[in-house]
Amino acid sequence: MNMEGLIKGKVAGVLAKLYNQQIDPEQVQVQLTRSEFEGDYTVMVFPFLKFSKKSPEATGTEIGEQLVAALDEVGAFNVVKGFLNLVISNGYWIGRLNEAISDASYGFKPVTDQSELVMIEYSSPNTNKPLHLGHIRNNLLGFSLAEVMKANGYKVVKTNIVNDRGVHICKSMVAWQKLGNGETPESSGKKGDHLVGEYYVKFDQLYKKEIASLIASGKSEEQAKEEAPCMVETREMLIRWEANDPEVRQLWKTMNGWVYKGFDETYKMLGVDFDKIYHESDTYTLGRDEVLRGVREGIFQQESDNSVWANLEADGLDKKLLLRSDGTSVYMTQDIGTAQIRFKDYPIDHMIYVVGNEQNYHFQVLSLLLDKLGYKWGKDLYHFSYGMVELPNGRMKSREGTVVDADDLVAGMIDVARSVSLELGKLDGYSEAEKENIYRIVALGALKYFILKVDPKKTMTFNPEESIDFNGNTGPFIQYTYARIQSILRKAAESALSVPAVASVQTLVPKERSLLKVIARFPEVVREAGAEHSPAVVANYVYDLVKEFNSFYHDHSILNEQDVLVRDFRLALTKTVGNVIRNGFSLLGIEVPERM
């Protein structure tokens, strides 16, 4: 049991003994003592006053005396107002370090055959335009969440549902047919996803032009939008696509192929991957079958124009369209099919959808619909609803050209990392390839940390005018600390010093002690990150750890320490901090460099 649990149980026992009061140990409030007070753990005594009928100070003192007598690890206590501060022995903290020193997966729970399986859907791009900053947040959160869940002992299947069909895809196809002149990624040298994205934009321009000329010829705006030739063509193309028209299918395959090649490059650069990829084009018919079953069973209603609806008014929601009057599928339809096939493919215990909070309503509806269709897991779907990334003046708008492209952003970050690194000139002796790899690690560290340190639920702001910082509370700051640690360990090895498997000092200076306490928190941080579904918990912890280490590093010498026992202890401490940084960052999908 951890120290907090131990204290809670003991306090409950003491309350029974002193005041004849039974209380659930979980009701005892224990927290880490704030650094400005002496002590390690603090027990709130305010809630006990109604039992003790004494002052907070007297109550705290009584309980404190009992705890010192009952627990070896509690060496002393002090009471400030209603706060009972417990001082834990050095031996306990050193013992916690000794657990961590040689455990390569310190803080992680093992995954076993009995582990529950969690499927995490993330990324889920449309194949009509390249990935942008919003997708980056999704991808980083999804990948990190998968690592966090693994560290909490779950089997994880990462999945990606590619939205590869639908009107939006047909729009870029129509535009390419009309305006493309046979342009390909090879002929133009453009990355495939970017090329297709350009035609999606061109479609929009053409559409607007056609609407304008129809309005000029006397049509109403509504009519114009309906009758614009390129839109008519798009709708026809979607129907031909669903009817398996060979010509349309061929064009679709070709253009999607370009996009996939582009996406693969971006995914690889971001360091994210998937265990199983589903395509909407494979699942939407399953969804349609399910919807039609729902109609037969009276769960859904078919209107006279053939469109199918779910009436969710009894659940406090609206009516929801499931099939259009022309029989084609909508977004919701394919999500039903995808859910069904996934649960057929895997023994899923928990399903997590990493999708932006703009789709909260969609997932509320999806969960209800699956439930109505008779799937017992419908109600249990978990929508990991993260906040949007905004620019200083609001959302990214493709019409205003303010979309921050994922590839451009990463390339820009690498440029910054390169110039910072060249200026500092600490990579002498590395080959160009090794240097470029460091620039990449640092650049992605900066970007990933910047995004993941923010509470996923919250909207966050990104300013493309100011490049992401490399100093202060940043990824490179943490990577730098790791690199320093490795430098010390290399020097130790050169001097034939080995890191002891067990630390055997008796006394600790204050900065050693606070560092030990931060290291000891790591397993709980991993657990909390899993329970809260929050990589930010890990990011903020690693920052705390690193700040604490740098302060220690500044004040105390490690290799030049004269007392051999202290030197060896500090080596063990230093190595362990490095391991925790690496493990913590691995949960965020961030690499750490040996030098920088």
Next chain:
RNA sequence: GGUCCGGUAGCUCAAUGGAUAGAGCAACAGCCUUCUAAGCUGUAGGUUCUUGGUUCGAGUCCAAGCCGGAUCACCA
């Protein structure tokens, strides 16, 4: 309009109902003959949107209001 989410230092973000609300950036002042200065130390910066309520104790919970955003599509 209905529903949901948010509002903390100039900016970007922290803070299981607990002590004097913390970091970083930006500003200012120091620290490299010493294990990597992408570092360390200090100064300054706050009506936690407002008003009530619950509580021994509220940035945190409740209610109302103000401001901002999302969503309620035969878009995804």
